[in-house]
Amino acid sequence: MIRRVLAARALRAFADGFIAVLLPAYLLALGLGQLEVGFISTATLFGSALATLAVGRWGHRFSIRRLLLGTSLLMAATGLAFAGLSSLWPLLIVAFVGTLNPSSGDVSVFLPLDHTLLAAAAPADARTSVFARYSFAGSLFGAIGALAAAVPEWLAARGALSMPEALRAMFVLYGAVGVAVWALYLRLPDARVEETKPAAPLGPSRGIVWRLAGLFSVDSFAGGLVVNSLLALWLFERFGMSLTAAGAFFFWTGLLSAASQLAAPRIARRIGLVNTMVFTHIPANLCLIGAALAPTLELAVGLLLARSALSQMDVPARSAFVMTVVTPEERPAAASFTAVPRSLASALSPSLTGAMFAAGAMAAPLVICGVLKTAYDLALFAAFRRAEPRA
Numbered sequence: 001m002i003r004r005v006l007a008a009r010a011l012r013a014f015a016d017g018f019i020a021v022l023l024p025a026y027l028l029a030l031g032l033g034q035l036e037v038g039f040i041s042t043a044t045l046f047g048s049a050l051a052t053l054a055v056g057r058w059g060h061r062f063s064i065r066r067l068l069l070g071t072s073l074l075m076a077a078t079g080l081a082f083a084g085l086s087s088l089w090p091l092l093i094v095a096f097v098g099t100l101n102p103s104s105g106d107v108s109v110f111l112p113l114d115h116t117l118l119a120a121a122a123p124a125d126a127r128t129s130v131f132a133r134y135s136f137a138g139s140l141f142g143a144i145g146a147l148a149a150a151v152p153e154w155l156a157a158r159g160a161l162s163m164p165e166a167l168r169a170m171f172v173l174y175g176a177v178g179v180a181v182w183a184l185y186l187r188l189p190d191a192r193v194e195e196t197k198p199a200a201p202l203g204p205s206r207g208i209v210w211r212l213a214g215l216f217s218v219d220s221f222a223g224g225l226v227v228n229s230l231l232a233l234w235l236f237e238r239f240g241m242s243l244t245a246a247g248a249f250f251f252w253t254g255l256l257s258a259a260s261q262l263a264a265p266r267i268a269r270r271i272g273l274v275n276t277m278v279f280t281h282i283p284a285n286l287c288l289i290g291a292a293l294a295p296t297l298e299l300a301v302g303l304l305l306a307r308s309a310l311s312q313m314d315v316p317a318r319s320a321f322v323m324t325v326v327t328p329e330e331r332p333a334a335a336s337f338t339a340v341p342r343s344l345a346s347a348l349s350p351s352l353t354g355a356m357f358a359a360g361a362m363a364a365p366l367v368i369c370g371v372l373k374t375a376y377d378l379a380l381f382a383a384f385r386r387a388e389p390r391a
Contacts, residue, residue, distance in 0.1 A: 001188065002121050002130060005114050008068075008184045009134055010141040012075070012110060015177040016101040017145020017254065018170055020228035021246050022152065023102055024236065026167045030086050034233065038354020039088075040095045040102075041229055042347050047096035049344030051109040059332060064113050065188045071109050072182035075099040079175025083168040099178070102229035102350070106138055112335035117188075119323045119331050127323060128265045128273075132316035135261045139312060143254025149247035205326035208387070209334050212322060215380050216338055217345035222372035224346025225365040226288070230353045231304075238362050239297040249301060253308035260313040267313070273321040277314035278381045284311035285370040285377070292366030325387055 024037045032040075051071075059067060078098030085091050094100075099108050106114075114134065122130040152166035161169065226234075228250065235241040235249070260280075268276045287307035294300035326334040353365040 002118060004184055004188060005117050006134060006137050008110075008181045009106070009114060010137040011177050011181050011184070012106065012108075013138040013140075013142040014145035014148070015075075015079075015174045016103075016106070017142035017250065018148040018151075018247070019100060019145075019174055020102055020142075021146055021149035021232050021243065021250055022167060022170055023100070023229045024233040025152075025243055026082075026171075027091075028236075029164050029167060032088060034237070034357040035351075035354040036088055037229065037233055038351040038357070040091055041224075041227060041350035041354070043092045043095035044098070044100045044102055045224060045227075045350065046344065046347035047098070048101070048108050049347055052112055053337075053344070055109055055112055057333075059113070063190050064117060065185060065190045068110065068113055068185040068188065069182055071099065071113075072178050072185055075178030075181065076175040077178075079171045079173070079178060083171035083175070100174075103223070103227035103346075112332065115319060115323070115335040116332045119328075119335075128268055128316060128320040131319040131323075132261050132265045135264075135312070135315045135319070136258050139254050139258035139261055143251045143258065146247050146250030146254055149250070150244040153243050203327065203330055205330050205334065208325055209322075209330070209337055211383060212325075212338050215376060215383065216342055218379070219373060219376040220342040220345040221349050222369045222376065223342075224349030225353050225369040227346070227350060230350055230357075230365070233357065234362060234366070237357065239300070241297070249304075252305060256305060256308040257312040260309050261316055264313045264316045268317050268320070272385075273317045273324070274381060274385050274387065276317040277321070278377045280310045280313040281377045282374055284308075285373045288373075289367050289370035292363040292370070321384075321387075325384075 023040075027037050027040060055067065075098070078094060078100055081094040081098065082091065082100065085094065099110075101108060115131075118130050118134060119127065148170075152161075152163060152170060155161045155166040155169075156163040160166075232246050232250070235246055241249070264276060264280075267280070271279070284307045287303045287310070291300045291303035291307070294303060322334055322338050323331055349365075356362075356364045
């Protein structure tokens with residue numbers, strides 16, 4: 001079962017990888033502006049947050065397999081709808097209802113469902129490693145997907161398709177990946193999230209879960225300012241980077257993130273989960289601030305690559321930490337209620353970034369993101385450095 005979940009994560013990450021780079025280029029090609037790119041990014045994250053919250057509140061009533069199959073079909077429909085629409089309001093509605101992901105991580109309803117399956121299937125002493133493999137698969141295949149962002153320019157240069165047609169074809173490919181993911185989940189066992197269907201999804205760990213959710217909301221809001229689609233837009237507008245170059249850049253950032261996540265379990269065993277989350281994150285934030293102020297593309301790219309080597313190292317540690325400080329019965333709800341801020345709080349930020357870009361304040365979102373994330377790291381360390389595991 002673990003291999004099937006990891007394979008589905010890899011496929012989704014591949015699709016997310018090229019969509020995150022192509023989304024701003026596609027919207028600009030449709031005649032929309034920087035502000036509209038921010039609005040659509042907000043709609044995608046806000047819709048994902050509400051769907052994730054619904055899974056946390058009512059998901060224990062349903063089969064995980066059924067939820068995953070339904071979401072996979074929604075992914076297929078999202079790609080086809082984006083390929084066939086060109087007006088702002090229809091695109092906003094599809095972005096809100098669908099599964100499109102403008103960020104580098106998995107912010108969709110797939111995440112808490114996958115985490116629940118992995119936590120149940122993995123032994124306690126291997127849980128961090130399993131979550132690291134899950135994150136590694138996402139980063140690696142997201143990087144490969146980013147390289148695929150060069151395909152529209154390649155097709156247009158050879159006259160096979162016009163640039164708008166080539167961009168639309170990539171959204172059709174996104175839909176096809178949704179069908180492939182559906183086929184993988186089809187063979188999962190038909191088990192429910194919680195066989196006992198507890199009346200309250202969260203019990204004795206309610207306090208710690210909500211404290212974590214509050215802190216994660218700060219990190220999420222900050223991260224939403226520079227989701228991959230907006231970072232790609234920043235590179236397009238600030239330095240005139242091409243789609244092919246942007247795809248190569250996000251390929252290398254994805255590879256560095258993947259490599260760092262493989263190192264995370266070893267570091268966590270030596271210094272602890274919380275220390276791993278905090279002391280790898282702060283230097284990454286400083287690199288982001290430096291990139292925002294860099295005068296040349298080369299310096300900015302160098303600092304962003306250094307950030308990528310560190311900024312995602314906390315992902316497997318954070319997932320394992322959440323599963324560790326709650327009881328086994330609370331894991332599905334804890335996964336959802338801590339994942340919600342990562343999309344709900346961040347849903348507000350892309351619109352703010354779009355507004356700042358439209359106003360000419362190109363560096364502001366990156367600087368604000370770095371400052372807020374550093375504040376989150378320090379608060380997390382102060383609150384949870386002595387937290388005791390429950391499972």
